Amino acid sequence: MPFGAWFNDMGDENVSKVFFMDHYFKERNVKMFNSTSDFVKDKMETTFLIPMRWAGTGHVAYKGALYYTRYNTTMMYRYDYNERRVLAEKALPG
Numbered sequence: 001m002p003f004g005a006w007f008n009d010m011g012d013e014n015v016s017k018v019f020f021m022d023h024y025f026k027e028r029n030v031k032m033f034n035s036t037s038d039f040v041k042d043k044m045e046t047t048f049l050i051p052m053r054w055a056g057t058g059h060v061a062y063k064g065a066l067y068y069t070r071y072n073t074t075m076m077y078r079y080d081y082n083e084r085r086v087l088a089e090k091a092l093p094g
Helices: 036-040
Strands: 004-008 018-022 029-033 046-049 054-062 065-070 075-080 085-091
Touching: 004 054, 018 036, 018 054, 029 036
Parallel strands: none
Antiparallel strands: 004 018, 018 029, 029 046, 054 065, 065 075, 075 085
8 A cells, every 4th residue: 555645636527647646755756647547556657756855645636736845844835747847835824
């Protein structure tokens, strides 16, 4: 069983891709699968390297963007997974 976060893009019901962010922190590689079936079979479509390490397991994909928290900070990032670039960042209170 994988350890980390796996999820779909909940903003587009026509997209069946599954994203997997392995482990809890200090990673940068995101794996993308075409379907849940491919995820179970570990048949990866692609991987991409986000610019900074994440922390936690509460990541979300929504309408073509990946939202995640940067490791050891209160910074939240919006990363376009098609263009493969950061679109926005914001410090969260706390």
